[in-house]
Amino acid sequence: MVYWSELDNSDRELVATAQEASSRAYAPYSHFAVGAAVRSRAGKIYAAANLENASSGLSICAEASALTLANAAGDFDVEAIAVVGLAFNDPLGARQGVTPCGSCRQLIAEAAQLANRDIRVLCCNGELSSIAISTISELLPEAFGPHNLGVAQQWPRLRDELQARVKQLIEGRGKR
Numbered sequence: 001m002v003y004w005s006e007l008d009n010s011d012r013e014l015v016a017t018a019q020e021a022s023s024r025a026y027a028p029y030s031h032f033a034v035g036a037a038v039r040s041r042a043g044k045i046y047a048a049a050n051l052e053n054a055s056s057g058l059s060i061c062a063e064a065s066a067l068t069l070a071n072a073a074g075d076f077d078v079e080a081i082a083v084v085g086l087a088f089n090d091p092l093g094a095r096q097g098v099t100p101c102g103s104c105r106q107l108i109a110e111a112a113q114l115a116n117r118d119i120r121v122l123c124c125n126g127e128l129s130s131i132a133i134s135t136i137s138e139l140l141p142e143a144f145g146p147h148n149l150g151v152a153q154q155w156p157r158l159r160d161e162l163q164a165r166v167k168q169l170i171e172g173r174g175k176r
Helices: 009-022 062-072 102-115 155-173
Strands: 032-040 045-049 078-087 120-125 131-135
Touching: 009 032, 009 045, 009 062, 009 078, 009 120, 032 062, 045 062, 062 078, 062 102, 078 102
Parallel strands: 078 120
Antiparallel strands: 032 045, 032 078, 120 131
């Protein structure tokens, strides 16, 4: 465990952004707000909050949303993610730390495999008095991913093909 004062400026910004994002959670069922912030190698930060749904199974985790934002921006070379959670209807609910769920650990692990780096994960309580730092390989050792399926080396070429095809479609739009 580390304290806020021990974090460097870039990690403080990441954690503070995740904490602020937790205020935008839509959590009427669990009353548990989670904010996540992803930092790319380029230094950009993408933040999101959890989004619950009455059917429960359609809820979206903050970590998945933040990773999606980075990917949608074309900046998926992730180096770190901060997660802040709190039970907002409990006066003591901001003291307990939070870690990514299993599904989010898998998403982070795949992002790590694609980025060829062990992503740092900062797990924080709501008041930021407890910050645990680990890597995704510590949270999910021996993760299954693109390397297991032999597609890790194919993705850059496939991504380029996708981008070229969409560019063609955009350019053809004005010719109709």
